[in-house]
Amino acid sequence: MNRLKIKDSISRKIILFNKPFNTLSQFTDSQNRRTLKDFIDIPSVYCAGRLDYDSEGLLILTNDGLLNKKITAPQNKTSKTYWVQVEGIINKAQIEALRTGVALKDGMSLPAKVQQIAAPNIWPRTPPIRERKNIPTAWLQISIIEGRNRQVRRMTASVGLPTLRLIRYRIGSWTIDGIDNGQYISL
Incomplete structure (x- = not known):
């Protein structure tokens, strides 16, 4: 019996976000603070690393676990x-x-x-x-x-x-x- 292989239709996503001051590097917050959800409406992406609430600038979000690890793993020295x-x-x-x-x-x-x-x-x-x-x-x-x-x-x-x-x-x-x-x- 032939088995059909279904190609994964999910393509890699990479988002470069310029995070504002006083914004959490996550999509939810129980304290009603500003989060990534207030700026980004793209499903299934996660931060490759974090940036403090009171810091600004570049955050990379991706749905690619290997890329996330490459960016964040200390041994990779990014x-x-x-x-x-x-x-x-x-x-x-x-x-x-x-x-x-x-x-x-x-x-x-x-x-x-x-x-x-x-x-x-x-x-x-x-x-x-x-x-x-x-x-x-x-x-x-x-x-x-x-x-x-x-x-x-x-x-x-x-x-x-x-x-x-x-x-x-x-x-x-x-x-x-x-x-x-x-x-x-x-x-």
Whole structure:
């Protein structure tokens, strides 16, 4: 008896989403906070990694479990780049400490690629960051291959530069270029 093979008609979906501030990286919430469901109406896609509620920028959603694992598994060392607005004046010693690795409560961070940058041309945040009259702010671009909880914020704090705003610009070769905040594109 011949058996018919039914070809799987589900095609791979990859969504690049520019997540707004104060949005959960999930589709449901029991506390009625803003979630991905408020922006994305595509069934059966899941986040490849997370981005904190108070962070902004690139989230990748997919229905491809292998791609999700490739992006999120620590052994794959997928690079992620962040634009980080910090409080204070940045000095060379702070940048060097971030580049070599800093002591965190859960162990040393791996070395990061770090450089001071001009303020990126980005959307205004609602609500705006808190600014203090007599304390300047500056921007860093930080690339890491780890993904510990609130890692970039903890790294900058450990060198005396509290994070005021954190935007994930890149994951692997994907970026938020051309994607407005709160919007997404399908690949």
